[in-house]
Amino acid sequence: MLLQVAARALTAAGVGPGARLCCALSGGVDSVVVLDVLHALAPRFGFSLQAAHVHHGLSPHADAWAQACATRCAQLEVPFSLFQVSVARDASAGLEAAARDQRHAALDGVACDWLVFGHHQDDQAETLLFRLLRGSGVRGAAAMRAVDPPRAARPGRLRPLLDCPRSTIEAWARDRGLAWVEDESNAQLDFSRNHLRHRVLPVIGERFPAATATLARAAEHFREASELLDELAALDQSACGGQPLQLERVLALSDARVANLLRWRARQDNFRAPSRSRLGEALRQLRAVPASHPLRVELGDMACCVYRGRLWLEPAALEPLLAQRWSGGDALRWGGGEVHFLPRHGEGIARAVLDGAREVVLSTRRPGLRMRVGVGRPRRSFKKLCQEAEIPAWMRDRLPVLWVDGEPAWIGGIGLAADFACPVSHAGLVPQWRKWQGSSQA
Numbered sequence: 053m054l055l056q057v058a059a060r061a062l063t064a065a066g067v068g069p070g071a072r073l074c075c076a077l078s079g080g081v082d083s084v085v086v087l088d089v090l091h092a093l094a095p096r097f098g099f100s101l102q103a104a105h106v107h108h109g110l111s112p113h114a115d116a117w118a119q120a121c122a123t124r125c126a127q128l129e130v131p132f133s134l135f136q137v138s139v140a141r142d143a144s145a146g147l148e149a150a151a152r153d154q155r156h157a158a159l160d161g162v163a164c165d166w167l168v169f170g171h172h173q174d175d176q177a178e179t180l181l182f183r184l185l186r187g188s189g190v191r192g193a194a195a196m197r198a199v200d201p202p203r204a205a206r207p208g209r210l211r212p213l214l215d216c217p218r219s220t221i222e223a224w225a226r227d228r229g230l231a232w233v234e235d236e237s238n239a240q241l242d243f244s245r246n247h248l249r250h251r252v253l254p255v256i257g258e259r260f261p262a263a264t265a266t267l268a269r270a271a272e273h274f275r276e277a278s279e280l281l282d283e284l285a286a287l288d289q290s291a292c293g294g295q296p297l298q299l300e301r302v303l304a305l306s307d308a309r310v311a312n313l314l315r316w317r318a319r320q321d322n323f324r325a326p327s328r329s330r331l332g333e334a335l336r337q338l339r340a341v342p343a344s345h346p347l348r349v350e351l352g353d354m355a356c357c358v359y360r361g362r363l364w365l366e367p368a369a370l371e372p373l374l375a376q377r378w379s380g381g382d383a384l385r386w387g388g389g390e391v392h393f394l395p396r397h398g399e400g401i402a403r404a405v406l407d408g409a410r411e412v413v414l415s416t417r418r419p420g421l422r423m424r425v426g427v428g429r430p431r432r433s434f435k436k437l438c439q440e441a442e443i444p445a446w447m448r449d450r451l452p453v454l455w456v457d458g459e460p461a462w463i464g465g466i467g468l469a470a471d472f473a474c475p476v477s478h479a480g481l482v483p484q485w486r487k488w489q490g491s492s493q494a
């Protein structure tokens with residue numbers, strides 16, 4: 053039964069001949085069984101198999117666990133890698149979370165298409181209960197997936213035993229005479245999750261024998277709901293004019309939809325999830341303040357900004373700006389973000405002008421700055437340019453200006469000076485301002 057369940061997950065992931073699988077091997081019963089199952093299925097599917105263990109150096113038994121993993125892989129003739137990481141004992145997110153981050157970062161470095169984990173149905177149920185008790189929302193309560201496809205340079209994640217109860221996995225290990233190590237921390241009841249596993253769930257199970265399967269199913273429902281909320285947010289963003297959002301349309305949505313949209317937007321730009329109370333406060337201000345009024349409400353590490361009927365998110369903390377010389381590079385840092393110089397034919401600033409200049413500097417505006425943005429149009433003051441480009445007052449001192457021999461050639465968020473424009477069929481450079489690292493938008 054275990055083989056069939058795992059085979060179904062591999063098929064669903066499209067694993068076939070030539071795929072490279074790596075078993076994330078802790079040495080515990082779950083991943084030892086996964087390794088065993090993968091080893092049995094490899095000839096049928098034609099994938100190559102390796103295993104990796106992360107040595108956190110936290111337990112006095114860590115060396116023994118790593119040795120047990122190496123021994124088992126040698127018996128199966130499966131290539132084995134050992135990663136040694138050092139976890140800061142005073143990590144602000146907590147020791148377990150820091151170890152987890154280090155583990156996943158190390159495993160992401162394995163040259164493979166899929167990392168395969170030993171998570172099972174009881175993990176799913178325990179995680180749901182734990183998270184609900186900690187106050188998670190729909191997204192936090194969403195189930196792990198059996199198949200998380202690879203993205204960017206990161207291998208995909210497979211959890212082929214996710215639908216199996218722990219008892220089935222342990223029975224397989226006993227029947228096959230497998231050896232595994234016990235993590236002594238799993239028995240410590242002062243860890244909340246262990247308390248749920250050893251004390252709470254058995255009591256629930258006395259009255260509700262199918263509790264584990266039912267809770268795992270509930271986690272699936274939460275995942276579906278969470279995916280639907282993400283889809284709704286993407287639709288709402290398009291209906292509200294994309295980025296930046298049009299405030300009037302946003303305010304036509306219910307509070308719950310605005311909150312969902314802002315949470316989703318925050319995730320897209322790698323901000324931390326805002327607290328419910330701060331989000332409520334932002335919503336109150338958005339609805340109370342006249343649309344023409346500029347607004348900047350801080351929500352944790354991001355700020356919700358409104359200016360001239362547009363709404364967007366940006367980092368709450370503004371990083372210092374340092375003037376820098378440009379000497380032909382692809383990019384310069386600017387505050388928390390960057391200005392990129394993209395080579396384009398017949399577009400942007402004439403390359404020959406930049407190469408022939410005595411000094412090209414990226415810095416902020418200078419007193420008396422005036423610039424002509426269109427051929428034949430008058431030069432306009434910085435203030436006027438900002439008003440036309442609808443740039444709020446609090447951002448104006450942070451706009452990057454490219455000074456070529458003392459003349460403004462480009463202003464981030466405003467555009468190019470007509471006098472510096474690249475003639476057709478000449479080499480040009482188009483400056484592009486990415487306002488902060490992690491921003492999904494240039």
Ligand SMILES: Nc1ncnc2c1ncn2[C@@H]1O[C@H](COP(=O)(O)OP(=O)(O)OP(=O)(O)O)[C@@H](O)[C@H]1O
Binds near residue numbers: 075077104105108152
């Ligand atoms: N030290 C390790 N080295 C390699 N793989 C590991 C290690 N620890 C855990 N794993 C992998 O992660 C799976 C889940 O382990 P465990 O339940 O201890 O972690 P978790 O923190 O609950 O899960 P997650 O890492 O997904 O948050 C294991 O079955 C195994 O595949």
